[in-house]
Amino acid sequence: MSRILVVEDSPTVLYTVSRMLTEGGYQVMTAKDGEEAMSLAINERPSLVLLDVILPKLNGYQVCRRMKSTPATAQIPVIMITSKTKDNDRFWGLEQGADDYVTKPFDVRQLLDVVNRFVPQAR
Numbered sequence: 001m002s003r004i005l006v007v008e009d010s011p012t013v014l015y016t017v018s019r020m021l022t023e024g025g026y027q028v029m030t031a032k033d034g035e036e037a038m039s040l041a042i043n044e045r046p047s048l049v050l051l052d053v054i055l056p057k058l059n060g061y062q063v064c065r066r067m068k069s070t071p072a073t074a075q076i077p078v079i080m081i082t083s084k085t086k087d088n089d090r091f092w093g094l095e096q097g098a099d100d101y102v103t104k105p106f107d108v109r110q111l112l113d114v115v116n117r118f119v120p121q122a123r
Contacts, residue, residue: 005046007037034058053082068097077118
């Protein structure tokens with residue numbers, strides 16, 4: 001079963017995304033700040049990371065840059081999910097190594113379609 005790390009400090013968004021993924025047949029791990037995200041990514045090696053940009057301790061850009069420059073996590077796809085909607089925000093996220101960039105508010109089906117492009121569904 002594919003494991004997805006959801007990194008989000010908003011309890012509402014964390015719940016919504018986690019539930020959607022669980023119902024989609026994925027195993028979900030969660031982190032509420034950038035440092036916890038890095039630790040889980042290195043130790044658990046998820047199939048995919050859904051990463052908010054605005055986070056405590058390390059922001060999503062920093063986490064993505066560190067993941068992509070760390071051999072143990074460099075190949076893990078990262079999809080940024082953020083309320084930062086400007087073109088330069090998207091550019092900066094992709095420049096840090098993100099594999100895709102989804103803006104909030106997002107459609108749950110759209111997000112699941114993006115996830116499914118990177119990791120196979122369990123069911």
